[in-house]
Amino acid sequence: MAIGDSVLEDVQLYASATLVSQNISINAAVGRQWAAGVGILASLRTSGKLPPVVIVALGSNGRVNATQFDQMMQACAGAKRVVFMTVTGPLIGNNPVIASGVARYPTAALADWNTLGNAHPDWFAPDHVHIGPAGANALGTLLASMR
Numbered sequence: 001m002a003i004g005d006s007v008l009e010d011v012q013l014y015a016s017a018t019l020v021s022q023n024i025s026i027n028a029a030v031g032r033q034w035a036a037g038v039g040i041l042a043s044l045r046t047s048g049k050l051p052p053v054v055i056v057a058l059g060s061n062g063r064v065n066a067t068q069f070d071q072m073m074q075a076c077a078g079a080k081r082v083v084f085m086t087v088t089g090p091l092i093g094n095n096p097v098i099a100s101g102v103a104r105y106p107t108a109a110l111a112d113w114n115t116l117g118n119a120h121p122d123w124f125a126p127d128h129v130h131i132g133p134a135g136a137n138a139l140g141t142l143l144a145s146m147r
Helices: 006-015 034-046 064-076 094-104 113-118 135-143
Strands: 002-004 027-028 053-057 081-085 110-113
Touching: 002 006, 002 034, 006 027, 006 135, 034 064, 053 064, 064 094, 081 094, 081 135, 094 110, 113 135
Parallel strands: 002 027, 002 053, 053 081, 081 110
Antiparallel strands: none
16 A cells, blocks of 8 residues: 555556556545554554555655654554655655664665656656656656565
């Protein structure tokens, strides 16, 4: 399962096959905050429906700190693998928090969307956050490769 914000919605809109073909369901919403993702995943865990692989594509809509990262990992307790996507745009300051969080958990992995995206500015809207079809295909492919 991939949980995210409007960036993941772009993948769902333009390139959902990149994830769906790998049996990854998409749960995305415009403006979704990190805490909302924690709540959704905690609810899935509590109900016994947390999938073995979780992709977290959040962090574009507000600051993230180490405590929030730990809360996300607690919400995903029991998952075999939790993949965290780095972000682009104005909140790239979240990326060191995400990367250091991933380094602290053996079941966590980093999908470095920021580095990949920086090499292809033509994939982005002027805000350097949202993506068109080419970017959506690249992001979907990156996330699917991390499972």
